[in-house]
Amino acid sequence: MCGIVGYIGKRSACDILINGLKRLEYRGYDSAGIALNCNASLTVTKRSGKVAMLETALLQDVDQQVVENSVAGIAHTRWATHGLPTVENAHPHLDNSSRIALVHNGIIENYAALRTQLQKKGSVFVSETDTEVLAHLIGSFYSGDLAVAVSEALKMVEGTYGVAVIAVDAPDEMIVARRGSPLVIGMGSGETIIASDVSAIVAHTQQVIYLQDGDVARITATGADVFTLDQCLVDRDISEIEWEIDAAEKGGFDHFMLKEIFEQPEALRNSIRGRLDKDQGFAILAGLDLTPRELASIKRVVIVACGTSMHAGMVSKYLFEGLADLPTSVEQAAEFRYCNPLVGADDLVVAVSQSGETADTLAAVRESILKGALVAGLCNVVGSTIARETGRGIYLHAGPEIGVASTKAFTAQVTVLLMMALKFGRRRRLSREAGVQICREIESIPEMVARVVEQSDAIADIAAEFADVEHAFFIGRGILYPAALEGALKLKEISYIHAEGYQAAELKHGPIALLEPATPVVALLNDIPGREKTLGNVAECRARKAPVLGVVTEGDFETAASVDRVISVPRCSAYIAPIISVVALQLLAYHIARIRGCEIDQPRNLAKSVTVE
Numbered sequence: 001m002c003g004i005v006g007y008i009g010k011r012s013a014c015d016i017l018i019n020g021l022k023r024l025e026y027r028g029y030d031s032a033g034i035a036l037n038c039n040a041s042l043t044v045t046k047r048s049g050k051v052a053m054l055e056t057a058l059l060q061d062v063d064q065q066v067v068e069n070s071v072a073g074i075a076h077t078r079w080a081t082h083g084l085p086t087v088e089n090a091h092p093h094l095d096n097s098s099r100i101a102l103v104h105n106g107i108i109e110n111y112a113a114l115r116t117q118l119q120k121k122g123s124v125f126v127s128e129t130d131t132e133v134l135a136h137l138i139g140s141f142y143s144g145d146l147a148v149a150v151s152e153a154l155k156m157v158e159g160t161y162g163v164a165v166i167a168v169d170a171p172d173e174m175i176v177a178r179r180g181s182p183l184v185i186g187m188g189s190g191e192t193i194i195a196s197d198v199s200a201i202v203a204h205t206q207q208v209i210y211l212q213d214g215d216v217a218r219i220t221a222t223g224a225d226v227f228t229l230d231q232c233l234v235d236r237d238i239s240e241i242e243w244e245i246d247a248a249e250k251g252g253f254d255h256f257m258l259k260e261i262f263e264q265p266e267a268l269r270n271s272i273r274g275r276l277d278k279d280q281g282f283a284i285l286a287g288l289d290l291t292p293r294e295l296a297s298i299k300r301v302v303i304v305a306c307g308t309s310m311h312a313g314m315v316s317k318y319l320f321e322g323l324a325d326l327p328t329s330v331e332q333a334a335e336f337r338y339c340n341p342l343v344g345a346d347d348l349v350v351a352v353s354q355s356g357e358t359a360d361t362l363a364a365v366r367e368s369i370l371k372g373a374l375v376a377g378l379c380n381v382v383g384s385t386i387a388r389e390t391g392r393g394i395y396l397h398a399g400p401e402i403g404v405a406s407t408k409a410f411t412a413q414v415t416v417l418l419m420m421a422l423k424f425g426r427r428r429r430l431s432r433e434a435g436v437q438i439c440r441e442i443e444s445i446p447e448m449v450a451r452v453v454e455q456s457d458a459i460a461d462i463a464a465e466f467a468d469v470e471h472a473f474f475i476g477r478g479i480l481y482p483a484a485l486e487g488a489l490k491l492k493e494i495s496y497i498h499a500e501g502y503q504a505a506e507l508k509h510g511p512i513a514l515l516e517p518a519t520p521v522v523a524l525l526n527d528i529p530g531r532e533k534t535l536g537n538v539a540e541c542r543a544r545k546a547p548v549l550g551v552v553t554e555g556d557f558e559t560a561a562s563v564d565r566v567i568s569v570p571r572c573s574a575y576i577a578p579i580i581s582v583v584a585l586q587l588l589a590y591h592i593a594r595i596r597g598c599e600i601d602q603p604r605n606l607a608k609s610v611t612v613e
């Protein structure tokens, strides 16, 4: 969940590392640190808080000759697992001789036992972290070959890691390795930049190597040699990053989240482009790589995912069952991985993950492959672990999502899942005419989303009326039930308002006890089947004096008259309604959080990519 960046080359390492950390800050932001290898010594600077604090420290407290002249270094922005976000616990960590520095993303599960062993041999630890133990372990194996020392140490480690290591005695190289935490090597001209994701690399080069689990690499200014922990060389392809640096910048918006909300029409066009056969009413999803026979043999779809991606998966249950007659279950990935899941050859397991790195979703993928299921990935990040390990799947092509609160990934996930359901449906029971109609609806999604986004200012006015509340409920039914869950998640994660999503009828089985005039209910009332019933639930809420904000189809005056405040959304079919409604709820959450002065792109305690259990 942390951000790692490393540099070796001819330019000032410090500038490149700090800029890289700023781009990675969304991965963790409770403390940051940097180690610079200069004039036969390591200069380590760490601060708790954001990267800006580290930047100030480098200006004020560090010899500027080191800052300007270092041509190799490693840096880290942390999401704390072991120990508070203090300076002592911040990375980089040093070995016992202070001649080796390490940054790490992941968890060393057997760190306590290793720590005791190392203490017996004289190690003195200054932090509470598992990472410092790994630094000392590498130091204990070091006798001139850093790659060998790192490999030997990693053989003793249980857990996950993405690491970058430098040593005073080896100023021309850096060793990196991964197991369970991503690491990418950017191949520049006369310089090499490594990072935990490409957003820290893309400003310098588009050419990258994605390390695989078990890989170790010796990095120099001219390239990288990749090998196994047993020092056997392996071949890794060089890939091209598909997007440009502007995609990872705010581009005039106050926050990445707002930019990403506004980007949705374009992101969705990219997700849809080239994937619809409008003549045959069919979806072309080559990456799924399923033969007609395999397609026909699927008896069940099982979605594994977490958070927002799970909500998108919950929407897809209605799509696969409604369009393709395919029974679908949606499993929280952390539950799935430990429940000895009943999946096999007749099941298609679909792992939905924006980052493609979520630890629990990845473990669910591995368990499903082991059990012989067909497994597909639905990822946004190209080259991510889930995309690679599933081997078959569909990329969202939504562009980089930097805001911790997921927005465009959700709408792209639902859109792609709808295309999947169309493809499966046409192979099973949908007529060509029905397929052609669904193609038209899918094509209209970007335009409809654009019409919701245009209402940002109007939604901001409504947000102002609700910004002071401490609790809120979101209700929906049928395909809008997951949309209610997603609306509540968006609000709680960025505004810190306690928000709960419920199936509309479920409210009166307990939660209705909490309703009172200061607790609003946001009701999803699009004009699709189920609206009448939800209106009944709205009446129950209003009878308890809870104010109701309705998301209502344009022109549906009767429904609008049944609630206290209204956000209007375009008329659309039930399959598209969750996308349209969630965009309105994203804007509602955004504006409420902005009014409350919250750190929207980096909410407290969160990180973008959850690579630990």
Ligand code: AGP
Binding pocket: 306, 307, 308, 309, 352, 353, 354, 355, 356, 357, 358, 361, 404, 405, 406, 407, 493, 607, 608, 609, 610
């Ligand atoms: C949503 O806003 C969250 N940041 C979070 O729930 C996220 O969707 C979840 O951690 C899953 O991430 P993934 O899609 O990268 O697997």
